[in-house]
Amino acid sequence: MNEVLHETHLVVNGVPRTVSVPARRLLSDCLRHDLGLTGTHVGCEHGVCGACTVLVDGRPMRSCLLFAVGVEGAEITTVEGCRAAGGGLGPVQQAFQDCHGLQCGFCTPGFVTTITAWLAEHPDPTEEQARQAIGGNLCRCTGYQNIVASVLRAAELIREQEAAR
Amino acid sequence: MKPPVFEYHRPGSVAEALDVLAQTGHDGKVLAGGQSLVPLLNMRLAAPAHLVDVNWLGELDQVPCDAGGVRVGALARHARVEHDPGAAEAVPLLGQAIGDIAHTTVRNRGTVVGSLVHADPAAELPAVLVLLGGTMELASAGNRPRRVAAADFFVGPLESALRPGELATAAHFPRPPAGSGSAWVELARRHGDYAVCGVGVLVALDQGLRVSSARAALISVGPVPVPVDLTDALAGQPHDAADWAAAGRLAAAAVDPEDDIHASAAYRRHLAGVLTARAARSAAAAAASRLEASA
C-alpha cells in the first residue's frame, strides 16, 4: 500500500531537518530510522518505560507517543544533543560515568534527557527530589541508587561549570 | 507495535476541526495529547480511519478563572493546569489530583479535557469533575454547543457521552463555596501508576469550624467515578475531631469494586474506607486554614 507522505520539518539538536514520513510514523522511529539518530531507545512503545524520552521545545516527552507530523516545526533534543558544547560528554553523561549510573545502557538515553531538562529548573536538588525526578523512567539492571547519585553529581558538575564561567 | 494507517488532518481553527469531524463521523477521532490514544493505536486496540489533530488550535489553549471557577480549554495540558496560580486559588483540588497523574513527561503532553473524554475508571479528573458538579462543553458542526453535567457525562469504562462528530472544547470546574476545603488521596503500586483506589473529598465548614457538609468521589472502584455524600457521618462535628472513620465506612459501603489482577474487591473496599477517612480529615483541615486565613 502506498501511504501518503507528509513533509515534516524539525530542528533536531539544533540542526534543521526535513523528512518525508507517513502520518503514523512515531517520532521515536522518525529519529531512529529516518534521521539515523539511534541514541533514542524504544522499550515499551506505550509510554511506560521512558527510554524514548526526548525534549520537545525543551520539555521531556515520550517520543513513542508522538507522531512526527504532530510536532511539525518543533525543536527536538535527543541524547545525542546532550553532549558538551565543545563535544565530549555533557554534564549528565559525565555524571553517569562517574557514578556508574548505567550497566547495559538501554534506559540511559531517556534518563539523560529527562535529567537534563529537570536540572535546568532544579539546580540544587535533594536526594528525595532527585528520586522523584526519575520516577517516570525504568531501569532494569543498574538499580536506582547509582542513578540518583548521578542526578546529584550532574547538578554538582553543572554548578561547577557555571561558577567557572 | 506500530500504529495502523490513518488519514491525518490538521485543522487550523475550531470551525475547520468541526467540519472534518462532521465529515468523518464514526471513522474520525480527535488526537489531543495522544497519551491515551497513541498507546491504543500502537497496540492496535484502536484503528480509526481519520485522526483530527487539535494541537494546533491555540484558541483552545486557555485556562480562564473567575468567580464561578476554572474553565479548562481542550488544549490545556495537565502540567500547565497543575501549575496555574489562578486555577490553584479557585479550585485547589484540580492541581492536587493532577499531581497524581502519571509523571511530568506524560503531563507535559496529555490534556485535562482528553483525560475526561477518555473516561478511564482509574483516572483522577473524572472524579474531580463529578465531585465539584462540573460540566463539559461539546461542540459540533451546525449545532449549538451543548453542555453536559459531569454526572451524565461518564457513562461507563472508557465511555463518555461524547457523540461521533463532537469536539469537547472545554471543561468547567466550579469553584467550591467559601469555607470549604478539598483533598485528593490515592494509593498506587508505584508513584505515577494508575490508582488501585483514589478519592477526592470536599468538606464545607460553618463559622464555628464545624462540618456543615462533606462529599467524596472515588475512582478504581466502579465503572465510573462513585460519588458519596458523607454529610450524615460528619455534620456538626469539629473540623479537627470528627468521626472520620464513620465517613470511611459510608464510602466503603457505597462502592462495589471487582476483583482484578491488581487487587481483590475486598482490598479495594477496605482502601475506599481508609483513604476516604484520610482525605476527609485533610479536606477539613484545609477548609479550616482557608477560613482562618480569610478571617
Ligand SMILES: Cc1cc2nc3c(=O)[nH]c(=O)nc-3n(C[C@H](O)[C@H](O)[C@H](O)COP(=O)(O)OP(=O)(O)OC[C@H]3O[C@@H](n4cnc5c(N)ncnc54)[C@H](O)[C@@H]3O)c2cc1C
Ligand atoms: C504511562 C502513563 C501513565 C498514565 N497514568 C495516568 C494516571 O495515573 N491517571 C490518569 O488519569 N491518566 C493517566 N494517563 C493518561 C493521561 O492522563 C492522558 O493524558 C489522558 O488520559 C488523555 O489525554 P490526552 O490529551 O493525551 O488525550 P488523547 O490520548 O489524545 O485522547 C484520548 C481519547 O479522548 C479523545 N479526545 C481527546 N481530546 C478530545 C476532545 N477535545 N474532544 C473530543 N475527543 C477528545 C480522543 O479521541 C481519544 O479517544 C497515563 C498515561 C501514560 C502514557
Ligand code: FES
Ligand atoms: S518506549 Fe516510549 S515510554 Fe517506553
Ligand code: FES
Ligand atoms: S542500564 Fe540496563 S536498563 Fe538501565
